[in-house]
Amino acid sequence: MMRLITRFTDFLRRILPSPFTIAVLLTYLTFALALWLTPVKHPGEPHLFELAGFWAKGFWELLGFSMQMMLMLVLGYVLALTKPVNRLIQIMTNYADTMPKAAFLVTFLTLVFSFLNWGLGLIFGAVFARKVGEDFSKRKQAFNYPLIGAAGYAGLMVWHGGLSGSAPLKIAEKGHFLVDKIGVIPLNETIFSHMNLVVSLTLLIVLPLVMMWAAKKGEKQKIVLKELSEKAVDEHPENPTGADKLDYSRGFALFLGVVFLFTSVYLAVKAGNLGFINLNYINFSLFTLGILLTPNVAVFQDFVSKSIRAASGILIQFPLYAGIMGLMKYSGLFLVFTDAFVHISSPVLLPVNTLFSAGLVNFFVPSGGGQWAVQGPVIVEAAKHLGVSIPKVVMALAYGDEWTNMLQPFWALPLLGITGLKARDIVPYTFLLFLCGGVIFIAGLLLF
Structure with missing residues (x-):
């Protein structure tokens, strides 16, 4: 098994470009699919020009969200540089003195924090992974840094089923945009349902054990990492003047x-x-x-x-993904993808097909709230037509969204910025998490 992972690792490192290039390639692919699968909405206008307009319209629609994410990364990075946080994380890294222990601990704690809040988990996982790497580096001990980085990203596998999940929180609000069709659905039917609690608990147990197993088998090397807590400016200059x-x-x-x-x-x-x-x-x-x-x-x-340099990837890549989102939304490509899965569904298969459709759409629009806004009406109508539980298909969409985060480098940008790793370094190990998570999600949807 580990030989296959090693070969897969080498293969991905050869073929995977940078996250920015991936975003550009996804843009081209989305244009091609929209040209092929969607009709002209304004007769008389060339379809390609129409699609370019949709892309340009969406290009600026995530500016507020982009600023939120940049602030989250920068301020989280600032916290990592402070002495109190350094001491706290150092206490935890003392327990991660071997690769298996480090892989288990980073994965477990990142999952816990991400269930509480995805942003908190994302920043914590990135900083903790970096600190664990620094600790190994200081001891001049060989370790698998990409695996530790992937462990710090594992929290994105549970966030949408956690306390900050976009879709479950949205349908629990009074006056949400589908309230006339499904009413207000409380969190005890979604996030705190038996199905989701079992699925989340299984992820919390299985994923750390899988990463611990991979740490025992994976290759290790000595890496020199510069400490994240760089020397600050003079805290108390002798003669500050005036203001x-x-x-x-x-x-x-x-x-x-x-x-x-x-x-x-x-x-x-x-x-x-x-x-x-x-x-x-x-x-x-x-x-x-x-x-x-x-x-x-x-x-x-x-x-x-x-800290600002670590946020540069978000600054230049979010507009590209916003353009992809606009292109899919305004051209109707979202509905094409979703309808294709709905038409081959049965009452038993609809939740599983919703999982796959959400996972596919997540590659093009890595935003849980955005996915629910577009896919929500379609899966709700399908669930009502087939007599399937609305909360269940909502959670199926949530699972699909978080599932393919393990292959989509978009949300890894903060982690990559803090750890100094590249997307192709961590993807082989996040792919392992992806495989395990897929089995757990599908089993949960079929058993409940």
């Missing part, structure tokens, strides 16, 4: 952090439930912790400057 004193004042930074902290607690208490946890709240919390855990504003800004 510079505020930049280097601990009291000024502490007061600002306390204001942020009070606001974040107030928002949580005001919400009264877990609905307050969203991208903006996570970023606000990361900002709060960044201010509180750095000595002063000057050091905070220095850490931000050091």
Whole structure:
């Protein structure tokens, strides 16, 4: 088995381009499929020009989301540079003193954090993987860094079935866009259903064990990693002048952090439930912790400057994926894909076919909320027609979305930026997670 993984690893490293090039190739592929499978919507206009318009229209539709993701990466990186977080993670890395232990621990903790919130898990997994790699590097011990990086990405396999899952949270809201057809579906029928709890718990047990097994069999090498916690600017210069004193004042930074902290607690208490946890709240919390855990504003800004480079991939790739999303949405290519799976479905197979269709669409539009907005109406109509449980097909879509994250490098950009790895380095091991997850998801959908 390990020989096959090694051969597959070598093959992927030879053929896989960079994530940016993958996004460009997916753009070309989407254009070709839309030309072939979708009709002209505006007679008299060349189909290619019409599709180019759809792509351009979508190109700018994720600007707000892009900024949220860049902030998440930058602020998470800032936290990783602070002394308190370094000490905390170092305590955990002390238990990861061998490759099998490291693979198990990074995978397990990343899955737990990602079930609580996908953004938190993504940043934690990336930073923890980096720190574990640094620890092996300091000890001059051979290790499998790509496998550790893949372990830090494993959380994207459980997020949509977790507390921040886009589709389950959306249909639990009053007045959601399908409320007239399915009503409000509470979380106890989706995220906290018996099926999802069993599936999530199985992933939590099986995936760390699989990565631990792979760590025992995989190749290891000595790698020199520069510490993530780079030296900051002088925390307390001898003679700050004028307004510079505020930049280097601990009291000024502490007061600002306390204001942020009070606001974040107030928002949580005001919400009264877990609905307050969203991208903006996570970023606000990361900002709060960044201010509180750095000595002063000057050091905070220095850490931000050091972190911004890691977010460059998001800056230039999100617009490309937004263009793909626009092209699929406005041309109707989404519906073509989804209808093809629905037409070959039966009451038993519809959830499984929904899983596959969501997994396929995720390659082109890696956004859980975006997928639900487009695929939701189709799978809801199919489920009603075939008499299939609506919550079950919603979770099937969620599983498909998170399943192929293991092959789609889009969400790996923060991890790649922090760890310094390349997509082709981690994909062989995320492919192993993909295979295991597929078995678990399909079994769960068939058994419940």
